[in-house]
Amino acid sequence: MKPKLNPEAKAIYRAITAEIKKRLSLPGSEAHLERFSLTNDPGEIRERQEYLRTNLPKVRPEMRGLISKVRPIRFQKEFLSDRVLLIDESEVERAESLGLCHVTTDPTEAQEYPIVLSTLGYGVDVELKPQDIAPELYLLPLWKNRGTLEALARIGEMTGERSVAPDILDALEKFGEVMERESVLESLDELIAEKEHELNEKIGERLENFSLTLSGKELLNFLTQLREGNYDAIFRHFSGIEEEILELINRAEHELSERLGTAVEVFSREELYPVRVAPESIEGLRRLLERELALERYLAARETLEKIGPLIPKLRYEIERVHELDFLLAVREFTEGFSFPGVWEGGIAFLQGRHLFIENPQPVSYVVGKKPEELNVPGADAVRDEGIVILTGANSGGKTSLLELITQIEILFHMGFPVPAQKAWIEPLDELFFFRRKKSVYGAGAFETALRSFVRALRGKGKKLILIDEFEAITEPGAAVKIIGELLKVARERGFLVVIVSHLGEDLKKELPFARVDGIEAKGLDENLNLIVDRQPIFGKLGRSTPELIVERLARTSRGKDREIYERILVSFGRGV
Numbered sequence: 001m002k003p004k005l006n007p008e009a010k011a012i013y014r015a016i017t018a019e020i021k022k023r024l025s026l027p028g029s030e031a032h033l034e035r036f037s038l039t040n041d042p043g044e045i046r047e048r049q050e051y052l053r054t055n056l057p058k059v060r061p062e063m064r065g066l067i068s069k070v071r072p073i074r075f076q077k078e079f080l081s082d083r084v085l086l087i088d089e090s091e092v093e094r095a096e097s098l099g100l101c102h103v104t105t106d107p108t109e110a111q112e113y114p115i116v117l118s119t120l121g122y123g124v125d126v127e128l129k130p131q132d133i134a135p136e137l138y139l140l141p142l143w144k145n146r147g148t149l150e151a152l153a154r155i156g157e158m159t160g161e162r163s164v165a166p167d168i169l170d171a172l173e174k175f176g177e178v179m180e181r182e183s184v185l186e187s188l189d190e191l192i193a194e195k196e197h198e199l200n201e202k203i204g205e206r207l208e209n210f211s212l213t214l215s216g217k218e219l220l221n222f223l224t225q226l227r228e229g230n231y232d233a234i235f236r237h238f239s240g241i242e243e244e245i246l247e248l249i250n251r252a253e254h255e256l257s258e259r260l261g262t263a264v265e266v267f268s269r270e271e272l273y274p275v276r277v278a279p280e281s282i283e284g285l286r287r288l289l290e291r292e293l294a295l296e297r298y299l300a301a302r303e304t305l306e307k308i309g310p311l312i313p314k315l316r317y318e319i320e321r322v323h324e325l326d327f328l329l330a331v332r333e334f335t336e337g338f339s340f341p342g343v344w345e346g347g348i349a350f351l352q353g354r355h356l357f358i359e360n361p362q363p364v365s366y367v368v369g370k371k372p373e374e375l376n377v378p379g380a381d382a383v384r385d386e387g388i389v390i391l392t393g394a395n396s397g398g399k400t401s402l403l404e405l406i407t408q409i410e411i412l413f414h415m416g417f418p419v420p421a422q423k424a425w426i427e428p429l430d431e432l433f434f435f436r437r438k439k440s441v442y443g444a445g446a447f448e449t450a451l452r453s454f455v456r457a458l459r460g461k462g463k464k465l466i467l468i469d470e471f472e473a474i475t476e477p478g479a480a481v482k483i484i485g486e487l488l489k490v491a492r493e494r495g496f497l498v499v500i501v502s503h504l505g506e507d508l509k510k511e512l513p514f515a516r517v518d519g520i521e522a523k524g525l526d527e528n529l530n531l532i533v534d535r536q537p538i539f540g541k542l543g544r545s546t547p548e549l550i551v552e553r554l555a556r557t558s559r560g561k562d563r564e565i566y567e568r569i570l571v572s573f574g575r576g577v
């Protein structure tokens with residue numbers, strides 16, 4: 001069963017889950033936190049603890065960078081217009097229902113497509129299944145997510161849980177070669193423009209050098225022809241250089257062919273300088289390359305998918321597991337130094353508990369209900385397994401913070417998490433109530449609302465822990481003693497656990513002999529005249545509110561007449577400055 005929390009306890013639950021969520025690196029990992037919603041089933045709590053004990057040590061902070069690189073790999077259906085499926089009439093319906101490409105029964109029509117797939121022995125042989133018809137739809141997402149695969153491979157090495165990612169990356173290499181050619185195709189215009197420019201520079205240079213070897217007269221002659229743009233005349237006289245230029249063009253085209261993986265002839269031979277490429281020849285080349293590549297890519301994808309296909313289910317599992325690791329890492333970081341509480345009967349106790357949201361808190365040990373043997377902190381002898389405790393003591397002593405700490409420990413325990421204490425013993429609860437001190441001190445409204453909530457908390461049966469912060473602030477002390485007295489008697493009769501913060505400890509103690517009164521006390525003033533408070537409550541001892549320390553501080557910090565008065569007050573406490 002899920003234990004019930006009142007709104008203020010719920011706010012603490014939300015603050016705790018927010019702490020874990022803010023440590024997650026990936027969207028989607030939150031789902032794992034939902035598996036840790038509150039439960040009071042001791043078996044379930046133990047199982048969760050066992051799971052965390054085994055799995056938390058597997059994650060390390062160094063994994064965070066890798067985890068954050070993992071992206072979901074989605075395989076999506078798409079209609080591919082570069083291929084046709086040539087099939088028998090009887091297969092048309094089934095082929096069309098796949099919705100992956102054009103379908104025809106006419107071989108002539110099929111010839112128009114770069115890729116012809118067929119069950120009839122034309123083109124590439126296929127069966128009517130997506131892996132055969134559109135293997136790229138599986139391969140492309142994997143290729144684009146190589147970063148994810150590399151991260152998975154490294155995470156696998158770190159956890160010792162072997163990943164399939166390295167095998168997939170290996171298999172993808174061949175497909176990568178085709179993808180590489182495809183990226184060259186995308187920059188075809190620049191590639192050719194670059195070659196054209198390079199070629200013209202080379203030819204220009206050749207021409208310039210050549211002119212230097214002419215005699216003065218020849219030079220004048222050729223300069224005139226050059227000026228007139230009459231290159232043909234020059235070339236006629238010097239057919240040697242024409243050959244050289246043709247050789248330069250051939251070499252440039254050869255280099256392009258190597259780069260593009262197909263025979264390229266794009267530079268005109270008629271006009272040798274400057275060399276130009278006609279836009280139509282680039283377009284023609286592009287179409288040719290696209291056709292060739294489409295088929296090549298299809299074949300590479302199909303071959304690669306045969307190796308990778310069986311690994312995909314494991315890959316999906318691994319990506320899900322990374323979300324789990326992300327969650328575990330967040331929990332590990334949040335619960336660093338915490339301990340797993342034992343399932344206990346008859347209350348809650350903890351050693352050296354540390355408030356989650358106070359920086360460098362003083363650790364505090366506490367018990368409500370049955371005291372474990374091991375809780376042998378100083379003063380614990382005074383504990384008589386009381387289920388009803390009145391917490392008293394110095395202003396700003398840490399009473400509210402202690403109620404918060406108890407709530408935090410309870411909530412983490414009921415989630416199955418470790419708790420911020422050196423050791424803890426906790427009984428699963430049906431209900432947890434935390435009533436904060438109400439800000440509106442005056443007005444019957446606040447009093448009525450608070451009283452109603454307490455009475456509601458005391459209704460019914462079950463294991464309950466009720467934490468109340470200073471109820472008397474909203475009514476007169478006399479009435480408060482009567483009301484609290486009666487409420488706590490009801491709580492005791494029903495076996496509920498209660499911690500109530502009150503300054504009326506003395507009066508309540510008389511009224512409620514079964515209750516324990518604990519006190520937090522100030523020990524003195526430090527060199528800056530701040531109160532030194534020992535946050536550890538003393539069991540069974542009323543906490544003095546030590547107003548004389550405040551008087552002492554005022555006496556020490558004031559002058560003249562004021563000081564005289566403070567000193568007189570101090571003397572009445574039996575103290576001097």
Ligand SMILES: Nc1ncnc2c1ncn2[C@@H]1O[C@H](COP(=O)(O)OP(=O)(O)OP(=O)(O)O)[C@@H](O)[C@H]1O
Nearest residue numbers: 358360361362394395396397398399400401402535
């Ligand atoms: N264990 C602790 N270690 C360090 N600081 C603490 C601890 N507990 C409380 N404090 C700090 O002491 C201050 C007062 O705490 P808190 O409000 O809990 O006291 P309180 O006794 O409820 O005060 P009041 O009497 O005004 O209600 C807070 O600033 C809190 O951060």
